[in-house]
Amino acid sequence: MSERSIVCFLLYLQIFCLFLDFIGASESKDEVKIEVLYLPENCTQKARKGDLLNAHYDGYLAKDGSQFYCSRSAKSGDPHWFVLGVGDVIKGLDLGLKDMCPGEKRKITVPPPLAFGEHGKHPVPPNATVIFEVELLHVRRGPRSIEAFKEMDINNDRTLTKEEVYQHLKMEAAKLKVQKEESYFQDVVTDVFRRNDKDEDGTLSVKEYNVYEHDEL
Numbered sequence: 001m002s003e004r005s006i007v008c009f010l011l012y013l014q015i016f017c018l019f020l021d022f023i024g025a026s027e028s029k030d031e032v033k034i035e036v037l038y039l040p041e042n043c044t045q046k047a048r049k050g051d052l053l054n055a056h057y058d059g060y061l062a063k064d065g066s067q068f069y070c071s072r073s074a075k076s077g078d079p080h081w082f083v084l085g086v087g088d089v090i091k092g093l094d095l096g097l098k099d100m101c102p103g104e105k106r107k108i109t110v111p112p113p114l115a116f117g118e119h120g121k122h123p124v125p126p127n128a129t130v131i132f133e134v135e136l137l138h139v140r141r142g143p144r145s146i147e148a149f150k151e152m153d154i155n156n157d158r159t160l161t162k163e164e165v166y167q168h169l170k171m172e173a174a175k176l177k178v179q180k181e182e183s184y185f186q187d188v189v190t191d192v193f194r195r196n197d198k199d200e201d202g203t204l205s206v207k208e209y210n211v212y213e214h215d216e217l
Helices: 002-026 091-097 146-152 161-174 182-196
Strands: 033-038 052-061 067-070 080-083 105-110 130-140
Touching: 080 105, 091 105, 091 130, 146 161
Parallel strands: none
Antiparallel strands: 033 105, 052 067, 052 080, 052 130, 105 130
């Protein structure tokens, strides 16, 4: 190989490496960055898609570190309940909270496409990278998990009646110390069956109940 060929080959390698660096940098812009601030010694249950999570979190703008949200000072100051992986929170948090343990604390940096996008959401400006510091308090098998289905299925016949769903809703409300009128539970049951009872037989099968995918299913 001539000296000129060697020089051209080395130049090609340099350009190719720069191209790879550029591609890698472009891809990393849309990735969620997770930093574990505290991890409890015992982690018996990790958060999965469809689980019901209870967490406190603070939101900051990455640009200047200013705080735009704090669950402890907002409204009642109570931690938030939400279902993981179904859009109850921004996409970046759905990704950043996966496999988190109760008691764990994380710092989650979310790029604009996985946060509030090009339009933003007051008080978050457009195209803003945001940082959340999250403390996960509780993990419960969610309302669409197979565990919740089994809890409601009192007679173990793999179908749910309106009465079984009604009693489960009242039990969960009592656990969370949420007070609702009887008509509220009846309305929820009616809506659940209207949306999910595809064959209109008055019961819900596992398939009709739309159980979220879990590893054990």
